[in-house]
Amino acid sequence: MSAALAPEGGQHRQPIITAAIELTARSGWPAVTMARLAEVVGVSRQTVYNEIGSKAALAEAMVSHELGRFLAVVDAAFDRHRTDLVEAMYDAVRAVLELAEDNVLLRAIASTAHGAASELLPLLTTRAGSLLAQAKAMLTVRVLAYRPALTEEQVAVVIDLVVRAVLSHVVQPSDTPARTADALAWVAARVLGADVAPALRHT
Secondary structure, X not given: OHHXXXXXXXXXXXXXXXXXXXXXXXXXXXXXXXXXXXXXXXXXXXXXXXXXOOHHHHHHHHHHHHHHHHHHHHHHHHHHOOOOHHHHHHHHHHHHHHHHHOOHHHHHHHOHHHOOHHHHHHHHHHHHHHHHHHHHHHXXXXXHOOOOOOXXXXXXXXXXXXXXXXXXXXXXXXXXXXXXXXXXXXHXXXXXXXXXXXXXXXX
């Protein structure tokens, strides 16, 4: 999934991106330099430039990499429940929220103490539209495969609401991943006209 979001590059591209994410989480975005990454990965600074380009391009690659991880767990959830849309939605939302809890890049972006928010948060803001579009496009295709009793345009509206709700819980959780997933799956099931209307699991 992540390969579709960013060029694969050479053999060192992925280790460089991973090192940048870990360094950002540990020391803050200002501490991430091409020279530091070269030292951590064990390559020349020129190799880092060849694989990544600029620091702005590195930030884009980091965000795309993490989005790929989130979309991958969503894909896996739908694959596990090919005949049950409600279970697929519940599983997908819960997996995303659980991944977000331990996501080092998200924590770094939220950490004003490390100075990351001032430089990385605007990147997420400017790319929010394209990130949302990628997530919603993938989800719309997956949901339509269950043949819900709605038009494609109506399904897109439901997906938009669900994605935005999930993002709000990623940024500011109000309950556990399981309870939040339960509530969102319950709402989605009714709007999408699922054959089986589930009861709330966590009451």
